[in-house]
Amino acid sequence: IPTEFQEALPILRKIEAAGYEAYFVGGSVRDTLLHRPIHDVDIATSAYPSEVKSLFKRTVDTGIEHGTVMILDHGNGYEVTTFRTESGYQDYRRPDEVNFVRSLKEDLKRRDFTINALAMSESGQITDLFGGLADMDAKIIRAVGDPNERFNEDALRMMRAIRFASQLDFKIEAKTLAGIKCHSQLLAKIAVERTHSEFVKMMMGVDAQNGLNLAIETNLYKYMPELGNWLAQLQTIVNSHFRLTNEPQVWSLLAFYFNFSAEAIRTFLKKWKTANKVINDVILTTELLFRMSSNELSNWDLYRAGRENVENAVTILNAISTSDFSGYVADYDHLPITDKKQLKITGGQLIKDGILQPSPQLGETLSYLEKAVVDAKVANTQPALISATKSFINEDD
Numbered sequence: 009i010p011t012e013f014q015e016a017l018p019i020l021r022k023i024e025a026a027g028y029e030a031y032f033v034g035g036s037v038r039d040t041l042l043h044r045p046i047h048d049v050d051i052a053t054s055a056y057p058s059e060v061k062s063l064f065k066r067t068v069d070t071g072i073e074h075g076t077v078m079i080l081d082h083g084n085g086y087e088v089t090t091f092r093t094e095s096g097y098q099d100y101r102r103p104d105e106v107n108f109v110r111s112l113k114e115d116l117k118r119r120d121f122t123i124n125a126l127a128m129s130e131s132g133q134i135t136d137l138f139g140g141l142a143d144m145d146a147k148i149i150r151a152v153g154d155p156n157e158r159f160n161e162d163a164l165r166m167m168r169a170i171r172f173a174s175q176l177d178f179k180i181e182a183k184t185l186a187g188i189k190c191h192s193q194l195l196a197k198i199a200v201e202r203t204h205s206e207f208v209k210m211m212m213g214v215d216a217q218n219g220l221n222l223a224i225e226t227n228l229y230k231y232m233p234e235l236g237n238w239l240a241q242l243q244t245i246v247n248s249h250f251r252l253t254n255e256p257q258v259w260s261l262l263a264f265y266f267n268f269s270a271e272a273i274r275t276f277l278k279k280w281k282t283a284n285k286v287i288n289d290v291i292l293t294t295e296l297l298f299r300m301s302s303n304e305l306s307n308w309d310l311y312r313a314g315r316e317n318v319e320n321a322v323t324i325l326n327a328i329s330t331s332d333f334s335g336y337v338a339d340y341d342h343l344p345i346t347d348k349k350q351l352k353i354t355g356g357q358l359i360k361d362g363i364l365q366p367s368p369q370l371g372e373t374l375s376y377l378e379k380a381v382v383d384a385k386v387a388n389t390q391p392a393l394i395s396a397t398k399s400f401i402n403e404d405d
């Protein structure tokens with residue numbers, strides 16, 4: 009039993025000592041049984057939120073309306089959620105109503121897939137009401153209950169299915185898969201941010217080719233932002249052996265195969281409600297992909313992109329091609345400078361020496377020097393930079 013659970017045991021014990029039930033549930037139980045690293049430890053309990061709060065000194069109402077209270081303990085935070093049922097789902101996403109219940113069974117029933125519907129007690133005993141352990145052994149994603157109903161209730165579950173298939177290298181059980189095919193259009197009802205998060209996780213999975221293939225096979229891709237017109241390109245990507253480790257890589261791979269300009273990338277990623285920092289990295293990484301793959305890369309391209317984006321581009325190209333592009337990371341590390349601040353001259357110095365006045369020309373000169381040093385046309389020493397400045401000014405006149 010992993011240390012994350014060990015540390016949380018006193019919390020389970022305290023809830024139980026007060027006469028309630030408490031279990032580990034959800035992804036952390038699944039991942040422990042699969043010998044995968046776990047991130048957040050979720051606890052489910054028969055105690056109502058007010059009862060949970062009365063047992064612990066430090067709690068935060070992180071999702072009190074859904075029955076979730078965060079317990080702060082020795083610098084860790086644990087989400088403790090009251091057993092609940094859900095009903096309504098008028099909008100194919102959020103339930104209209106959650107009801108707190110005292111029965112673990114009711115709580116496990118509302119969960120999406122059998123492998124996510126396992127509970128583990130304080131003693132390590134597993135409650136498995138829907139055959140989750142057998143599905144885990146057989147590497148199968150299977151909806152709890154009737155898949156059609158479950159996807160009708162919450163269309164995000166379809167994205168979660170292909171995401172888990174990709175992350176865990178599992179197959180989707182036939183009826184569950186048929187349910188997704190039948191309800192794929194409901195994905196359009198889901199908030200883009202939530203589809204986004206599942207899509208990125210799916211593309212970073214160990215079996216992302218399978219995940220993307222499932223997105224195509226089920227037609228889910230048609231109901232994701234802006235992917236509907238790119239079937240041929242998506243199929244090419246499915247047949248490439250990509251292996252991605254961060255979000256900018258995910259979008260850069262698509263942008264590369266879609267042959268997107270910087271502007272097209274911006275428009276596309278805005279539709280996906282992507283963070284601006286990510287958009288900028290994607291633009292830089294995609295530009296590197298085009299230049300590296302056509303052998304047109306300059307020092308200046310490497311410098312402008314920054315080390316992380318150089319690594320992103322190399323990771324992608326190494327995965328999808330038979331050549332080794334790793335040398336570009338070494339090239340980056342051998343750049344004369346990697347930041348403007350490393351120039352051995354400053355604007356202040358040029359003014360003090362009476363070479364230039366504070367003026368727009370000063371900025372232009374520094375930009376010129378930066379590029380000249382990066383491209384190894386001028387050495388990064390004070391005498392070389394001063395003499396380059398003087399000839400630059402004279403040229404200008």
Ligand code: ATP
Nearest residue numbers: 033034035036050118119120121124125162164165
């Ligand atoms: P991850 O490793 O990405 O955190 P997870 O399975 O823990 O995967 P969470 O979103 O953290 O996913 O949800 C925790 C648990 O809550 C799930 O394991 C599942 O039992 C339940 N759950 C989450 N989302 C849904 C949903 N849309 N429908 C039904 N049950 C869900």
Ligand code: MG
Nearest residue numbers: 034035036048
């Ligand atoms: Mg989780």
